[in-house]
Amino acid sequence: MTLTAEDRFNIEVIKLLLQVAWVDREITKTERMVVLGLGRSWSVPEAELHAMMDRLDIGGTMPEPDLEVLRTRPDEVLEAARALCVSDGKLAEGEKAMLERITSRLGVTP
Numbered sequence: 001m002t003l004t005a006e007d008r009f010n011i012e013v014i015k016l017l018l019q020v021a022w023v024d025r026e027i028t029k030t031e032r033m034v035v036l037g038l039g040r041s042w043s044v045p046e047a048e049l050h051a052m053m054d055r056l057d058i059g060g061t062m063p064e065p066d067l068e069v070l071r072t073r074p075d076e077v078l079e080a081a082r083a084l085c086v087s088d089g090k091l092a093e094g095e096k097a098m099l100e101r102i103t104s105r106l107g108v109t110p
Helices: 005-022 029-041 046-058 074-086 093-105
Strands: none
Touching: 005 029, 005 046, 005 074, 005 093, 029 046, 029 074, 074 093
């Protein structure tokens, strides 16, 4: 199956969201549900989505997103990342710092 540009973008956003969720070395049930829900609503292939989520369960390194792909739509990327950060009802210092790094890496002025 060949991935469209939209599919590829969505997969890269999920990779980034997994890094955001894991920045505090824990993922809440709410964060997990947000990532799974977004992945499914964006039609990320289920096998790929679960393979990425499984990395959380083993505590491994999260996959690196392709920043070139993410830079094509930085506002959408930041919106998804911000939503995930506050989905558990708190904004941890690590999450705040991660949002600042993402903003910088995407070349967006705050």
